[in-house]
Amino acid sequence: MAxxxxxxxxxxxxxxxxxxxTRAAPAATVKAAAVGPNLSVKASLKDATIAAVxxxxxxxxxxxxLAIEVLLGDNDGGxxxxxxxxxxxxxxxxxxxNNRGFPHNVVFDxxxxxxxxxASKISMGEDDYLNSGGEEYSVTLTEKGTxxxxxxxxxxxxxxGKVTVN
Numbered sequence: 001m002a003x004x005x006x007x008x009x010x011x012x013x014x015x016x017x018x019x020x021x022t023r024a025a026p027a028a029t030v031k032a033a034a035v036g037p038n039l040s041v042k043a044s045l046k047d048a049t050i051a052a053v054x055x056x057x058x059x060x061x062x063x064x065x066l067a068i069e070v071l072l073g074d075n076d077g078g079x080x081x082x083x084x085x086x087x088x089x090x091x092x093x094x095x096x097x098n099n100r101g102f103p104h105n106v107v108f109d110x111x112x113x114x115x116x117x118x119a120s121k122i123s124m125g126e127d128d129y130l131n132s133g134g135e136e137y138s139v140t141l142t143e144k145g146t147x148x149x150x151x152x153x154x155x156x157x158x159x160x161g162k163v164t165v166n
Contacts, residue, residue, distance in 0.1 A: 067093040067138075070161070072130065072151065073100035079154040081161035090144055090165050096130075096137045103129035104151045104159075106137050114145030114165075126152045141165045 066089070071082040077100045088094060096106045105128055110119035122139050124130075130137060141147060144165050151159040 067095050069095045069097055071097055071099040072104035073102060077101055079157045079159045081159065084161040087164040087166055090142050091140060093138055093140050098130040098133055098135040103131045103153060105129050106149055107152050109148040112148035114143045117143050
């Protein structure tokens with residue numbers, strides 16, 4: 001028989017609180033083969049759980065920060081969305097930013113969006129405008145599919161776009 005002194009594994013918390021100091025337990029006589037694997041499995045499970053929580057928290061925080069910026073009016077003064085065609089993940093924020101050639105707005109075409117989506121809830125009003133540089137309109141699309149949109153005052157000039165939500 002072998003003698004094993006138990007030890008404690010200290011894992012830092014996410015709140016920044018420090019664990020209380022641990023004391024070694026008195027020596028115990030046990031079978032070494034039975035203790036070694038159990039301790040390592042418990043420590044491995046704790047480490048795996050903490051790693052999974054950390055990855056999930058990081059992904060959640062990162063997903064809230066993700067956004068794509070679409071310029072209304074290109075840098076040369078053209079009446080266009082820049083980019084005019086793009087893809088986003090479901091729930092990713094789209095920021096439409098007034099750039100040049102304003103006034104502009106963003107209207108989703110009710111005939112070219114996924115079934116069940118209400119175009120009026122994701123669009124600016126056809127008479128609502130972004131009137132100066134830097135003004136923004138944001139929308140978050142959650143239903144997967146393809147959405148066509150346009151600028152009401154400049155649709156005839158070809159100011160249209162398309163976003164695919166994955």
